[in-house]
Amino acid sequence: MAAEAQQLTVPTEAELLQGQADLWRHSLYYMTSMAFQCAVKLGVPTTIHSLGGAASLPDLVAALSLPPAKLPYLRRIMRLLATSGVFAADNAADVVTYRLTPVSWLLLDSVAVDGHPNQTPIVLAATSRHCIEAAMGLSDWFQKDVVASPFEDLHGVTLFDGSMAEQDPEIDAVFNDALASHDNSGFLTVLRECGGALFQGLESLTDCCGGDGTTARAVVEAFPQIKCTVLDLPKVIDNVPADGVVNYVAGDMFKSVPPAQAVLIKLVLHHWSDEDCVKILAQCKKAIPSREEGGKVIVIDIVVDSSSGPTHEAELLMDVAMMVMTNGRQRDETDWSEIFTKAGFSDYKLLKKLGARGVFDVYP
Numbered sequence: 001m002a003a004e005a006q007q008l009t010v011p012t013e014a015e016l017l018q019g020q021a022d023l024w025r026h027s028l029y030y031m032t033s034m035a036f037q038c039a040v041k042l043g044v045p046t047t048i049h050s051l052g053g054a055a056s057l058p059d060l061v062a063a064l065s066l067p068p069a070k071l072p073y074l075r076r077i078m079r080l081l082a083t084s085g086v087f088a089a090d091n092a093a094d095v096v097t098y099r100l101t102p103v104s105w106l107l108l109d110s111v112a113v114d115g116h117p118n119q120t121p122i123v124l125a126a127t128s129r130h131c132i133e134a135a136m137g138l139s140d141w142f143q144k145d146v147v148a149s150p151f152e153d154l155h156g157v158t159l160f161d162g163s164m165a166e167q168d169p170e171i172d173a174v175f176n177d178a179l180a181s182h183d184n185s186g187f188l189t190v191l192r193e194c195g196g197a198l199f200q201g202l203e204s205l206t207d208c209c210g211g212d213g214t215t216a217r218a219v220v221e222a223f224p225q226i227k228c229t230v231l232d233l234p235k236v237i238d239n240v241p242a243d244g245v246v247n248y249v250a251g252d253m254f255k256s257v258p259p260a261q262a263v264l265i266k267l268v269l270h271h272w273s274d275e276d277c278v279k280i281l282a283q284c285k286k287a288i289p290s291r292e293e294g295g296k297v298i299v300i301d302i303v304v305d306s307s308s309g310p311t312h313e314a315e316l317l318m319d320v321a322m323m324v325m326t327n328g329r330q331r332d333e334t335d336w337s338e339i340f341t342k343a344g345f346s347d348y349k350l351l352k353k354l355g356a357r358g359v360f361d362v363y364p
C-alpha cells in the first residue's frame with residue numbers, strides 16, 4: 001500500500017489552483033443553466049432579433065420593460081452567457097453590444113431558422129423543477145435497488161406516456177412541446193445532406209413512431225414517388241386529421257410494424273433500453289423485404305462520438321439526462337452495431353453524422 005502511495009504524483013501548486021477553479025466551475029454549472037433559462041424566459045434572444053440583431057444593455061432593459069435598477073444585474077447575466085456562447089458581445093467605444101449566436105438563433109419566437117423550430121421548450125423542460133429535482137436525487141437513487149428512472153422514482157410518473165398529464169398537465173405540455181421541438185428540428189438538413197442516399201428509388205416507407213406525420217410529409221414532399229405510412233399509438237393517430245398525403249396506422253411497434261420497402265425510426269430508440277430496442281428493431285426487420293429487394297431500416301438517432309469537444313460533451317450530458325429522466329440512453333457506434341446484430345441485421349452503414357445525430361442505413 002505504502003509503495004503504491006509513493007507512486008502517486010501529487011499535483012503542483014499551480015495545478016491545484018486550477019483544480020480549485022475547475023471545482024467552482026463544476027459546482028456552479030447550474031448557474032449557467034439558470035442564467036440561460038432566465039434570458040430565455042425574459043425573451044432576450046427575440047428582443048435582440050427585433051432590435052435588428054444587436055442590442056446594448058440600456059436597449060435591452062428598455063425593450064424588456066425591466067426596472068432600470070436591474071441593468072447592472074442583467075450585465076452580469078449577459079457576461080456569463082456571452083462567455084458560454086449563448087450570445088456574442090462586441091465592445092466598441094466602451095459600449096458592449098450583444099448579438100445572437102447560433103444558440104440564440106434557435107430561440108426566436110415565430111422564426112424557424114432553416115426548418116429548426118423554436119427550441120425554447122427544450123430549455124424550459126430541461127431546466128424545470130421536475131428535471132432538476134430528479135437529478136438532485138441521483139446519489140439516493142444509486143443506493144436503491146429500483147429499475148425506475150430517478151424521475152419516475154421521485155415523481156411517481158413517467159414522461160410521455162400520459163401519466164404525467166394526469167398529475168400536472170402544465171408541465172406535461174412543456175415536456176411534449178420540448179419533445180416536438182427536438183424531434184422536428186434538423187430533418188431538412190438530413191434531407192439535404194443525405195436525402196438522395198436514403199430515399200431515392202424507394203417505393204414505400206413506414207415512419208415508425210412518426211407522430212403527427214411531420215417527418216413523413218417532408219419525405220413525400222421531397223420524394224413524391226414514396227408511399228408513406230406513419231405508425232403511432234392509437235391515442236396519437238386518433239387525433240391526426242387525414243391529409244391525403246400519408247397513410248396513418250394506429251398500432252404498437254412491439255407487436256407489428258406496417259410493411260414497406262424501408263422503415264424509418266427517428267429519435268425513438270434512445271428512449272428505450274437495449275432489450276426493448278432489439279425487440280423494436282426485430283419488428284422493423286419483419287416489415288421489410290430482403291436487402292436485394294431494397295429492404296432497409298433507416299435509424300436516425302444520437303451517436304456519441306469518441307472525439308472530445310462541445311458536441312461530445314453535449315452527447316454525454318444528453319446521455320445522463322436520459323438516465324435521469326427515462327430508461328433510455330445515448331449510444332456510441334459500437335453500442336448501435338451490437339443492437340443491430342442482436343436484432344438480426346447483417347450489416348449497417350453510418351451514412352452521416354449531423355451534429356450529435358447519426359444517420360444509419362441498416363440492412364437485413
Ligand SMILES: C[S@@+](CC[C@H](N)C(=O)[O-])C[C@H]1O[C@@H](n2cnc3c(N)ncnc32)[C@H](O)[C@@H]1O
Pocket residue numbers: 179183184208209210211215231232233236251252253254265266267268271
Ligand atoms: C420521441 S417520439 C418520436 C419522434 C418522431 N419519430 C420524430 O422524429 O418526430 C416518440 C413517439 O413514439 C410513439 N410511441 C411510443 N410507444 C409506441 C409504441 N409502442 N408503438 C408505436 N408508437 C409508439 C409515441 O406516441 C410518440 O409519438
